[in-house]
Amino acid sequence: MCEAITEDGIENQPVKLAKTVRETGQKCVKCDNPGILITRIDDSFCKDCFQIYVIHKFRAAIGKTKLIRCGEQVIVAFSGGANSAALLHLIEHGKSERAHRKLRFVPTLIHVDECGILDITPDERKANRCQVIDLMKASGFPAYLTCLEQVLVMGGDETSSSVKHQPTDHPLARDVTEPQVWMVKPDSDGTDMPLPSTSQTERLKTLVNKIASLTGAQDLVRQLRNQLLVATARNLCITKVLTAESSTRMAVEILADVAQGRGSQVSLNTGFSDTRNGDVMIIRPVRDLNSKDLAMFNKLFNVKSVFIPTKASKTSLSSTIEKLTETFVMGLQADFPSTVSNIKRTSEKLGLANTETCPKCCLCMSPLDTRTGPSSALKAIEFSQKMSRSHPTEKKPTGGGDNCCRDKGDNSFQNNLMDCLCYGCRLSLHNYGDDLRRLPTFVRQRAVHMTQLDDIKQHISDFLLDEDNR
Amino acid sequence: MPRKCGGCDKNAILKRPKTGDALCKECFFWAFEEEIHHTIESAKLFSPGETVAIGASGGKDSTVLAHTMKILNERHGYGLNLILLSVDEGITGYRDDSLETVKRNQQQYDLPLTIVSYEELYGWTMDAIVKQIGLKNNCTFCGVFRRQALDRGAMKLGANKIVTGHNADDIAETVIMNVLRGDIARLQRCTAITTGTEGYLPRCKPFKYTYEKEIVMYAYFKKLDYFSTECIYSPNAYRGFARAYIKDLEKIRPSSIIDIIHSGESLSVKKDVRMPTQTVCTRCNFISSNDVCKACVMLEGLNKGRPRLGIGKLHKERRKWEEELEEQSKILSNGDGTTPLCCGGGKCGADGGGECGTDEGGECGTDSGGCKN
Numbered sequence: 001m002c003e004a005i006t007e008d009g010i011e012n013q014p015v016k017l018a019k020t021v022r023e024t025g026q027k028c029v030k031c032d033n034p035g036i037l038i039t040r041i042d043d044s045f046c047k048d049c050f051q052i053y054v055i056h057k058f059r060a061a062i063g064k065t066k067l068i069r070c071g072e073q074v075i076v077a078f079s080g081g082a083n084s085a086a087l088l089h090l091i092e093h094g095k096s097e098r099a100h101r102k103l104r105f106v107p108t109l110i111h112v113d114e115c116g117i118l119d120i121t122p123d124e125r126k127a128n129r130c131q132v133i134d135l136m137k138a139s140g141f142p143a144y145l146t147c148l149e150q151v152l153v154m155g156g157d158e159t160s161s162s163v164k165h166q167p168t169d170h171p172l173a174r175d176v177t178e179p180q181v182w183m184v185k186p187d188s189d190g191t192d193m194p195l196p197s198t199s200q201t202e203r204l205k206t207l208v209n210k211i212a213s214l215t216g217a218q219d220l221v222r223q224l225r226n227q228l229l230v231a232t233a234r235n236l237c238i239t240k241v242l243t244a245e246s247s248t249r250m251a252v253e254i255l256a257d258v259a260q261g262r263g264s265q266v267s268l269n270t271g272f273s274d275t276r277n278g279d280v281m282i283i284r285p286v287r288d289l290n291s292k293d294l295a296m297f298n299k300l301f302n303v304k305s306v307f308i309p310t311k312a313s314k315t316s317l318s319s320t321i322e323k324l325t326e327t328f329v330m331g332l333q334a335d336f337p338s339t340v341s342n343i344k345r346t347s348e349k350l351g352l353a354n355t356e357t358c359p360k361c362c363l364c365m366s367p368l369d370t371r372t373g374p375s376s377a378l379k380a381i382e383f384s385q386k387m388s389r390s391h392p393t394e395k396k397p398t399g400g401g402d403n404c405c406r407d408k409g410d411n412s413f414q415n416n417l418m419d420c421l422c423y424g425c426r427l428s429l430h431n432y433g434d435d436l437r438r439l440p441t442f443v444r445q446r447a448v449h450m451t452q453l454d455d456i457k458q459h460i461s462d463f464l465l466d467e468d469n470r
Numbered sequence: 471m472p473r474k475c476g477g478c479d480k481n482a483i484l485k486r487p488k489t490g491d492a493l494c495k496e497c498f499f500w501a502f503e504e505e506i507h508h509t510i511e512s513a514k515l516f517s518p519g520e521t522v523a524i525g526a527s528g529g530k531d532s533t534v535l536a537h538t539m540k541i542l543n544e545r546h547g548y549g550l551n552l553i554l555l556s557v558d559e560g561i562t563g564y565r566d567d568s569l570e571t572v573k574r575n576q577q578q579y580d581l582p583l584t585i586v587s588y589e590e591l592y593g594w595t596m597d598a599i600v601k602q603i604g605l606k607n608n609c610t611f612c613g614v615f616r617r618q619a620l621d622r623g624a625m626k627l628g629a630n631k632i633v634t635g636h637n638a639d640d641i642a643e644t645v646i647m648n649v650l651r652g653d654i655a656r657l658q659r660c661t662a663i664t665t666g667t668e669g670y671l672p673r674c675k676p677f678k679y680t681y682e683k684e685i686v687m688y689a690y691f692k693k694l695d696y697f698s699t700e701c702i703y704s705p706n707a708y709r710g711f712a713r714a715y716i717k718d719l720e721k722i723r724p725s726s727i728i729d730i731i732h733s734g735e736s737l738s739v740k741k742d743v744r745m746p747t748q749t750v751c752t753r754c755n756f757i758s759s760n761d762v763c764k765a766c767v768m769l770e771g772l773n774k775g776r777p778r779l780g781i782g783k784l785h786k787e788r789r790k791w792e793e794e795l796e797e798q799s800k801i802l803s804n805g806d807g808t809t810p811l812c813c814g815g816g817k818c819g820a821d822g823g824g825e826c827g828t829d830e831g832g833e834c835g836t837d838s839g840g841c842k843n
Contacts, residue, residue: 263733351740
């Protein structure tokens with residue numbers, strides 16, 4: 001397939017790692033002590049220098065961006081997994097007396113219990129919770145617990161105060177409350193935290209299981225979790241959320257995002273800071289360390305983590321796009337050690353088109369990427385679907401690109417809601433059919449709001465001067 | 471119970487890879503052709519009276535492209551003057567056979583055919599180049615030369631546009647490749663349906679949204695005559711990984727290919743990222759992102775016995791070359807009787823630069839299309 005070479009035909013290709021047998025007993029590159037592990041391609045470190053290296057990478061990422069102010073409250077999203085355990089340890093270390101310069105921010109931990117979507121017994125669910133709670137308590141920081149079921153009741157507005165401004169007789173405002181969190185008390189062992197009601201858990205399960213593909217289900221859970229974290233932070237009046245994605249994780253996510261039609265969101269989903277949610281910012285402070293660094297760090301410094309299964313656990317390596325991508329990236333990384341950093345560097349050059357004027361997706365809050373011109377992948381696939389479902393009587397030579405648009409007359413709620421979602425979220429929910437009504441209230445609330453705004457804009461469009469404002 | 475066609479009442483004979491719908495043969499042909507027409511119309515690819523050169527290799531994509539372009543030109547009255555244009559890279563046992571297919575196509579579709587060869591344009595056949603450089607990086611030469619060869623051939627024929635058979639799978643693959651290589655400039659332009667508009671021959675890809683599988687299906691059911699052998703020189707290994715990834719993705723979610731193209735279309739580059747600027751080659755006046763275009767650098771390397779000059783970092787290879795020359799002159803002026811390291815041309819370059827390029831992996835994204843020096 002030589003035709004497939006890019007337009008100029010020149011391809012600088014990453015270089016394959018030469019397999020060499022490494023000598024044992026290499027010295028640490030920083031001091032003369034014997035090295036105990038190898039980071040990056042061929043640098044060996046001793047335990048102390050490795051610790052300095054990891055801490056430096058974490059502190060430098062926070063220091064360089066100057067996003068977190070002195071004394072500011074931040075939320076640390078704590079899943080219990082290896083990456084977030086390492087992040088928690090780094091923060092603990094930075095706050096301790098041993099630290100060279102103390103970290104100035106004030107952390108609060110939050111764990112989102114996602115076990116509601118799994119088929120496990122309430123006792124198993126409680127056991128999982130207890131393990132995470134033990135780790136959170138050990139840190140001594142204030143800690144909260146919430147559960148994914150809360151997305152069903154939370155509201156969708158940017159500031160929690162405006163939830164109250166909604167007229168109470170509005171059908172969507174009736175069952176909206178603020179997302180609940182439970183404080184972890186120092187003497188609690190986790191068993192005193194109430195589990196969500198069975199009916200709520202069932203509702204969440206149907207919501208997720210309605211999606212036929214595991215890829216879509218995982219994607220929906222990710223979006224819901226992010227929205228819940230943001231809403232919870234807002235509720236606690238904290239405007240920064242720290243999450244613990246490693247560079248390896250980032251690289252996988254970048255590629256998986258591209259593969260799931262979320263190319264325009266790569267810079268939001270994987271940058272150091274994510275500003276899509278307006279007042280609450282997501283920050284990723286360990287994105288300069290790879291998963292091997294963090295795993296070695298946990299091993300060497302006895303950082304404990306727990307394993308909590310997800311829906312994709314114990315499935316095949318190609319069960320979801322994310323897992324397939326992970327296998328692909330890890331495989332390449334073994335032979336081409338620059339893979340992860342190459343992918344990350346690509347994402348660092350990507351930005352956002354126009355965040356201000358663009359309406360946002362009602363589920364993931366990223367700028368809508370579906371208002372494309374007539375010549376686009378989205379219109380092409382819509383046209384293909386129309387072509388393979390139309391009746392022969394309609395078979396006459398088609399005109400320009402304008403005929404392909406969705407039937408304007410069909411104003412059903414479902415089409416409206418689909419219109420308020422970005423390309424990626426549409427993909428995940430595409431086989432939802434009529435059940436889009438079952439989406440959490442906050443999504444529907446945002447959709448109603450957006451449609452109203454569009455209607456108003458249409459109403460006054462003749463008087464708007466700026467083209468961009470229309 | 472046979473499945474019914476989604477478009478009419480007949481029994482379906484295939485499931486469309488793109489949408490999953492079951493269709494009969496006629497409805498599939500119709501949908502396939504009209505979708506390409508839709509792509510052409512919505513992107514306003516052509517205007518009436520234009521001469522369009524179809525890049526024809528004899529493979530499935532270009533054969534189906536020639537076929538559909540001819541059908542659509544007649545059905546929708548594009549008013550285009552279509553010509554076939556082939557490039558003869560000079561690969562014995564591959565291109566000579568596929569060119570026979572193109573010659574048959576010429577008669578089947580009644581379109582004029584022109585063949586331009588690397589030999590007449592550059593004085594080198596791919597066979598001769600491979601003898602020099604070996605089976606590593608030979609595809610780089612072929613790709614760079616082919617791009618120019620198509621342009622030169624089309625200009626000679628007075629064509630206004632070139633259409634190529636790049637399909638959706640190829641484009642998705644290129645998006646993934648460019649993400650993997652950190653090549654932001656190419657990532658941005660690789661999803662454009664038309665490229666190279668500034669004063670040069672625009673190139674269009676009417677198959678941009680057409681699945682490779684559907685092209686094969688179309689050729690199969692239409693019993694089109696095409697040549698389906700892989701090039702005898704080793705295919706691009708790294709691209710093979712991306713290709714395998716796309717195929718695996720397609721298995722999980724068939725729309726993945728279009729989804730990747732959507733991603734490529736909708737991503738935007740930060741404003742402060744430095745992009746290569748387009749200029750004109752000082753030697754051959756062709757479009758280039760450097761003072762001297764890649765094809766000229768590669769030719770220089772070939773003609774002076776340093777074939778690696780066009781691969782990897784230019785300045786590194788040049789420096790190595792100069793050092794070697796210096797050493798040589800030292801040895802010669804000392805006159806100490808030792809045999810000179812290099813014969814001064816011919817074969818010495820082929821093994822001299824074996825290691826260059828090992829360091830390009832980390833940096834290649836910052837200055838795509840060769841280095842600035």
